[in-house]
Amino acid sequence: MTARKSQVEPANKGWKSPVTADKRAGDNAVLMNRVLEEPRLGMALLYERFARDVNRLVYRVLGPDGEHDDIVQQVFLQMIQSIGNVRDPERLSFWVRSVCVNVVRSELRKRAVRRAFFRSAPPLEVGDLSTDVESADFLNRSSLVLDRLSAQERVVFVLYYLEEQTLPEIAEVCGFSLRTAKRRLARARERFRKHMTRDPRLARLVEEEDVG
Amino acid sequence: MTDPIRAWADKYADALGEGPTSQGKLAAQGARLLLAHSKPPARPPLGRVRWALAAACVVVAAGFWAYQPSSPPASAALSDSAPIRVGELVETKELSRSVEFQGGSRAILEPDSRGSLSHYSPELVELTLQDGAVKMDVTRIAGRKWVVKAGQFRVHVIGTAFTVRRDAGSGAFAVDVTRGTIHLEGPRLQGRVALTQGESFRWRPESGNIARRSSSPDPASSSRPPTSKEAPSALGSARSNKTTKSSSAASPSQSGWQDLASAGKYAEAVQMVEKQGAMTVLSGLGSSDRILLGNAARFSGNWSLAHKAYLAARSSSDPGAGALAAYYLARVALDGQGKADEAIGWLRTYLREAPSGELSASARARLMDLLQKSGDLAGARKIAAEYVAMHPGGPHVARAKRLTQSGP
Numbered sequence: 001m002t003a004r005k006s007q008v009e010p011a012n013k014g015w016k017s018p019v020t021a022d023k024r025a026g027d028n029a030v031l032m033n034r035v036l037e038e039p040r041l042g043m044a045l046l047y048e049r050f051a052r053d054v055n056r057l058v059y060r061v062l063g064p065d066g067e068h069d070d071i072v073q074q075v076f077l078q079m080i081q082s083i084g085n086v087r088d089p090e091r092l093s094f095w096v097r098s099v100c101v102n103v104v105r106s107e108l109r110k111r112a113v114r115r116a117f118f119r120s121a122p123p124l125e126v127g128d129l130s131t132d133v134e135s136a137d138f139l140n141r142s143s144l145v146l147d148r149l150s151a152q153e154r155v156v157f158v159l160y161y162l163e164e165q166t167l168p169e170i171a172e173v174c175g176f177s178l179r180t181a182k183r184r185l186a187r188a189r190e191r192f193r194k195h196m197t198r199d200p201r202l203a204r205l206v207e208e209e210d211v212g
Numbered sequence: 213m214t215d216p217i218r219a220w221a222d223k224y225a226d227a228l229g230e231g232p233t234s235q236g237k238l239a240a241q242g243a244r245l246l247l248a249h250s251k252p253p254a255r256p257p258l259g260r261v262r263w264a265l266a267a268a269c270v271v272v273a274a275g276f277w278a279y280q281p282s283s284p285p286a287s288a289a290l291s292d293s294a295p296i297r298v299g300e301l302v303e304t305k306e307l308s309r310s311v312e313f314q315g316g317s318r319a320i321l322e323p324d325s326r327g328s329l330s331h332y333s334p335e336l337v338e339l340t341l342q343d344g345a346v347k348m349d350v351t352r353i354a355g356r357k358w359v360v361k362a363g364q365f366r367v368h369v370i371g372t373a374f375t376v377r378r379d380a381g382s383g384a385f386a387v388d389v390t391r392g393t394i395h396l397e398g399p400r401l402q403g404r405v406a407l408t409q410g411e412s413f414r415w416r417p418e419s420g421n422i423a424r425r426s427s428s429p430d431p432a433s434s435s436r437p438p439t440s441k442e443a444p445s446a447l448g449s450a451r452s453n454k455t456t457k458s459s460s461a462a463s464p465s466q467s468g469w470q471d472l473a474s475a476g477k478y479a480e481a482v483q484m485v486e487k488q489g490a491m492t493v494l495s496g497l498g499s500s501d502r503i504l505l506g507n508a509a510r511f512s513g514n515w516s517l518a519h520k521a522y523l524a525a526r527s528s529s530d531p532g533a534g535a536l537a538a539y540y541l542a543r544v545a546l547d548g549q550g551k552a553d554e555a556i557g558w559l560r561t562y563l564r565e566a567p568s569g570e571l572s573a574s575a576r577a578r579l580m581d582l583l584q585k586s587g588d589l590a591g592a593r594k595i596a597a598e599y600v601a602m603h604p605g606g607p608h609v610a611r612a613k614r615l616t617q618s619g620p
Binding site: 040043044047048051052055056059060063064069072073076135137138139140142161162164189192193196202203 | 216217218220221223224225226227228238241242244245246312604605607610
């Protein structure tokens with residue numbers, strides 16, 4: 001099993017640290033101006049620049065989801081509407097992540113409300129496709145466990161474990177204090193572990209992986 | 213011992229794969245986004261009206277919730293690929309594909325098949341099989357109906373397991389019921405005909421021949437299209453909307469091992485094969501069934517049989533199956549036998565034979581790890597560089613980049 005975290009230098013994360021300056025700040029300023037002056041062209045440029053990162057973050061937090069494209073669209077529309085609020089072009093990519101996290105978190109909350117009222121939220125998508133039955137089973141079981149976390153906990157949990165963000169980065173992207181980030185991660189971890197152990201097959205699949 | 217959550221995260225990232233970040237999908241998504249952005253925004257309702265509407269919705273929803281009978285879960289499962297939308301055509305090549313529905317139902321589209329989900333609502337799920345075979349395992353949920361359409365035939369599902377086959381070229385149709393009951397509609401059938409566990413139905417349009425059998429589905433026949441030579445008992449006398457008792461209905465243990473394996477009953481499937489003689493069964497199987505047997509054996513912890521089945525798949529003439537078997541042999545070597553060197557060899561074989569295969573990202577990630585753990589950092593960096601180049605949106609790209617940057 002890979003012990004990624006222990007071998008990781010935080011500064012070398014896939015996402016750039018929000019506290020380090022964005023080297024493309026000059027480009028960012030140009031991009032922001034284009035978005036403000038010509039929103040349609042700006043949208044295309046914004047999409048070209050951030051589509052991969054936004055898609056990945058949404059995908060990691062929600063998993064395969066029938067509303068994935070709609071949520072990505074919401075993120076970009078939100079960005080277009082509020083890009084004028086970005087004061088520092090150096091922090092554009094950090095701001096993009098914040099918008100993305102906010103939209104996804106809001107979507108998770110809506111789903112939790114729908115689940116509370118309708119017991120099962122009918123998603124738009126009607127099934128999922130897998131080339132590997134084993135992976136589909138694992139993802140399905142994992143999704144049920146992730147659904148037991150609150151929106152805040154799920155986002156923090158995914159950012160930490162899948163996006164490999166550090167706690168200060170997570171706190172900044174999510175807009176709360178470091179202490180709150182630590183508390184939420186601890187709670188998410190505890191709840192996740194509890195629900196994971198209730199699914200023996202999921203626990204066994206993880207153990208199998210661990211042997212490797 | 214690794215932190216189990218960390219272990220879960222690694223496996224989850226691996227199972228998620230690259231998701232929707234492939235270039236083709238991004239281009240389509242971008243086009244839709246720009247189209248949506250070019251439309252004038254809808255005028256938002258006035259604040260008070262909005263609040264009144266929200267309050268009304270809450271009242272209605274609360275009422276609905278209070279009086280809602282125990283409704284079935286809607287649907288949705290997860291996978292490492294894009295979700296299916298209504299009308300979207302799904303095609304398989306050398307691998308089967310599984311559509312998982314919440315509530316435990318599952319449709320497995322077998323290799324070389326085409327189909328789509330033609331309707332979905334909480335009351336009705338309808339799948340259309342254009343060509344090939346689909347194995348259904350439907351868990352009965354009150355208030356929901358399932359229908360599988362194949363050419364002129366419609367299979368109405370009650371809560372059962374069965375396989376539908378259709379050859380798009382000839383229009384031939386077949387269905388084998390493994391468990392429960394189905395109702396069949398089609399040409400020359402008077403109304404709906406009930407087929408129960410162990411019964412099969414065949415139809416060939418060119419001969420107009422209809423055949424019905426009351427025996428357990430023959431495992432050997434499950435991977436081939438129906439032929440006109442099969443038991444010619446015409447269905448003209450079949451009773452409409454009546455459940456016909458099968459004279460020799462098969463018990464679950466008598467159904468084909470493929471059906472058991474496809475239904476996730478791996479240990480039972482393996483047990484059945486071993487009773488029949490593993491090598492005898494293997495020698496009569498095609499490459500995809502050999503892989504299916506290997507997977508069933510691997511999932512049930514029978515590493516020896518898994519190894520034999522995958523080796524047998526490699527000896528077949530199908531290069532796709534051979535490469536896939538190499539990947540699984542690596543899993544057997546690693547998970548079952550703890551032989552890292554052998555696993556490295558098989559992963560290299562897989563990547564040589566299928567450098568852009570469906571499991572190539574996972575294979576590179578595993579190979580990268582194994583080489584790193586074995587101390588071959590130069591080899592690990594080489595694979596990491598390949599990973600970054602070939603799977604830029606992959607789940608292990610950050611780790612691969614770190615590895616490439618850590619070099620001298």
